[in-house]
Amino acid sequence: MAHAARPLRIWAVSDGRAGIEAQALGLAEAVARLRPAHIAIKRIGWKAGLGRLPWRMIPPGARTGDVIGEPYPHIWIAAGRATLPLSTRMLAWSGGQTFVVQTQDPRAPLDRFDLVIPPAHDGLTGPNVLPILGAPNRISRERLDLERAKFQERWAALPTPRIAVIIGGRSRAHDLPKQHGIKMARQITAAVEAAGGSLLVSFTRRTPPATQAAMREVFASLPGEIWDGTGENPYFAMLASADAILVTEDSTNLATDAAATGKPLFTLGMVGRSPKLQAFHADLGTRGIARPFAGEFTARLYAPVAETDRAAAELLRRYDGSS
Known part of the structure; x- marks a missing residue:
């Protein structure tokens, strides 16, 4: 992949629900803490209840919400089932120029993505899979x-x-x-x-x-x-x-x-x-x-969980190494 000039353009894509959007946006923000980037939030939906269908059966033209079109971003970070009809096609649409990242288990062919970041408890494995504890978040x-x-x-x-x-x-x-x-x-x-x-x-x-x-x-x-x-x-x-x-x-x-x-x-x-x-x-x-919880608040100390930062660093490592 021929990398464009910095700063990176990143799209954080979801259906706009707070918990789902926070995963895509949190990971995008963590990347931006490591490298200059412009983040655009993209919220999408589907007409006439089509979003309930399997992703293969949803025509991209039935999309509602924010504009998804050229020029495509350097990095596409998506979360949630509603994004799959787009995420699974983004590599082809961009001619391989967009690095496509999906959080959660997409339940779709993994070769449609450059990187998949599911929670470890999903048990998903693969060469382009980075399991993390929990989910990406916006905490820093x-x-x-x-x-x-x-x-x-x-x-x-x-x-x-x-x-x-x-x-x-x-x-x-x-x-x-x-x-x-x-x-x-x-x-x-x-x-x-x-x-x-x-x-x-x-x-x-x-x-x-x-x-x-x-x-x-x-x-x-x-x-x-x-x-x-x-x-x-x-x-x-x-x-x-x-x-x-x-x-x-x-x-x-x-x-x-x-x-x-x-x-x-x-x-x-x-x-x-x-x-x-x-x-x-x-x-x-x-x-x-x-x-x-058992009625009291004492607990041993632990290091703050920083899985989103770890995922962001690995995302950039793979992005830099792609060709």
Whole structure:
């Protein structure tokens, strides 16, 4: 591949959902920390529900969203099933001039990509496969410091330890019904009260509304902040400002983000199970990074997980070596 002049042009491509976009954008940002680059975010969709079909059956002309056309980028980083009808064709469309990267297991022929970066618990292997712990994310030391500074005055008076609680919700494998959420909230509240600390809580879009309302009511007795979804999102600031972090077990992204801080990390059990996520959390436990929440916040220290930076360095090594 004849490499164009720097800075690199990188497209971070997804369907725009926050957790999916964060994987492509986080990896792009990590590349840009290593080499000058311009990042363009591309959000795509498909007409008439075609996105639910296998990628081979989706005609590229049925695409909606941002423009995908020449000139193509030096590096294409895509995440999520919705991008596959484009990612699998990008090498051909660009005449091999675009380095094509896909996060997650694409469940497509690996020779359609220059590099695939799946979570290790997917078990995918191949010469152009780089398994990582968890998923690429947007966490960096600089970002954490910046986000902490934004909210420092707002949370300065909160008692310590400050406990960040990130709550997921309904997915293919898991659910968080109201009564389970109440039980979870009561356990967390009792532990924070015993520690004399405060709470920083963020729910996701997947949290069932009735469950969220019930948990808010339980948490209301504690000092802290429960983000109401308005104003600037304090998610990264909560991770940066916390003395310990609790995340529900339904998401690779939430645990990966938290693990990138190096803070004590605990997982919250939900209804349902996922063998792949169980393997992921078991790996976190074996590495001494996380463990199930048992009513207290003490944990041994670990080095912040920097898998996104490792993936970015390997991406650039392969990009530079391509021809």
